[in-house]
Amino acid sequence: MSDEQTGGKSHMADAAIRIEGLRKTYRGGKGQPEKQALKGIDLTIPRGSVFGLLGPNGAGKSTLINILAGLVVKSAGSVSIWGFDQDRNPRQSRASIGVMPQELNLDPFFTPRGALEVQAGLYGVPKAQRRSDEILELVGLRDKAEAYARTLSGGMRRRLLLAKALVHHPKILVLDEPTAGVDIELRQMLWTNVRKLNERGMTIILTTHYLEEAQEMCDEIAIINHGEKVTQDSTSNLLSRMDSRTMVIVPDGPISDLPATDGVEATLRDDGNLVLQYRSTLTSAERVLEAVRSANIRIRDVRTEEADLEDVFLELTSSRAEDLLAGDQDQPHRGMHRVKL
Ligand SMILES: Nc1ncnc2c1ncn2[C@@H]1O[C@H](COP(=O)(O)OP(=O)(O)OP(=O)(O)O)[C@@H](O)[C@H]1O
Ligand SMILES: [Mg+2]
Structure with missing residues (x-):
């Protein structure tokens, strides 16, 4: 936008x-x-x-x-x-605004229907405009409408929190x-x-x-x-701000030498496939493929992967973020590591 x-x-x-x-x-x-x-x-x-x-x-x-x-x-x-x-x-x-909080803070002695009625009261929703049943249906809690909150499973409590957030439209x-x-x-x-x-x-x-x-x-x-x-x-x-690319090569036969060229990080995976990482602003796919050929690797299949939000997130929240924001984007690319959140 x-x-x-x-x-x-x-x-x-x-x-x-x-x-x-x-x-x-x-x-x-x-x-x-x-x-x-x-x-x-x-x-x-x-x-x-x-x-x-x-x-x-x-x-x-x-x-x-x-x-x-x-x-x-x-x-x-x-x-x-x-x-x-x-x-x-x-x-x-x-x-x-209606908020479904991260913490499961529910009164254990209310039933889902009761909790929605109380919430509607708090927000001054007139009785005629209340749609507790419709909302319980929406979140899949219709059959639990009269159960005590303390008997609900964690997932059901989350459903109830969502329902509460919707009560006042x-x-x-x-x-x-x-x-x-x-x-x-x-x-x-x-x-x-x-x-x-x-x-x-x-x-x-x-x-x-x-x-x-x-x-x-x-x-x-x-x-x-x-x-x-x-x-x-x-x-x-x-996503388009990210220029990291990954090329995966399925070789025709085993690989003895890894291709070596500036700006490309080559790794051999356990499944025998060759993974090449590079930045599209520094190296072209053509140069990567040339390096593969000069290492005498025959290509059976090839695919490329673009950056995903995880890459963006890691770039911006890791210690490299300050360099990136300062416009210093020519630093060598980070390694192959993947950090799960
Ligand atoms: N009631 C509180 N008293 C003191 N410090 C708090 C309180 N609530 C949050 N903090 C601190 O404020 C910071 C931000 O916390 P917050 O819960 O907003 O993070 P968050 O982004 O929601 O994290 P998460 O992904 O774990 O939910 C943390 O350092 C946390 O320890
Ligand atoms: Mg949080």
Whole structure:
């Protein structure tokens, strides 16, 4: 999405969320030092998007989301939700957003239906406009409507948290790690619902550690690290920024010598295939293939892989990030290692 659509000052009212200079310092208790969880974040989230907020553990994602939800009090900065300033219009800003938190904080003595009724009451949804059954159906909890929350499984509790976030028909739905540790069925239910709700016009904000999911689901992504925003862009722009390429060669016969040429890292895998890594801005595919031929390797099959969001994420949150941001992109490429989040 262009800068104009996502951030231009003249489009202020069009943003789903507008955050400026957001800071949070947790006071350290009992000899613990204070913790600067957010160090001055500016973030504009366009209406109608599926927006991913990514970052490693402890980056400050939940802190930011809990500030949006009104569960954590910010230390400085401004937050506007659907055009309503959180401090000046607390009621309207709260009514515009529904949050499914990362922590499973449910009252064990409520049933799902009871919990939804209480939530609807808290948000002042009139009885005639309540749709508890419809929402329970949506999240697949219809048959558990009268069970005590303490008897629900972890996955069912997550479903109930999603249901609670939807009770007041918010413009914006925020999901903090919705799929962490859930089974395939629940994950699919979540993504189906996210797509459905987004198609009906709801803006979705989510955090996830599954980068494939973010790549698939999100139109736009912000990455935060150590309480600071590292980047924000459309998912496709983020991916095209990466120039790392991988070529996999299936050789016709065993390989005795690995090809050696500048800017190409060659590794022989256990399955006998040859993996070549290079940067498309420094080396061409042609040069890589020449190196393969001059090592007397006959090619039976070849395929190339482009960078994925995991590569982007690692570049931006690893120690190389500072070099990259300083424009120093000519450093030798990082090795073959893959770090799972
Ligand atoms: N209530 C609190 N008191 C003190 N420090 C806190 C509190 N909550 C969070 N922190 C600290 O603030 C930092 C950011 O935490 P936060 O939970 O926002 O990270 P996160 O990005 O959501 O991480 P994760 O991916 O693990 O969920 C961490 O260093 C954390 O230890
Ligand atoms: Mg978190």
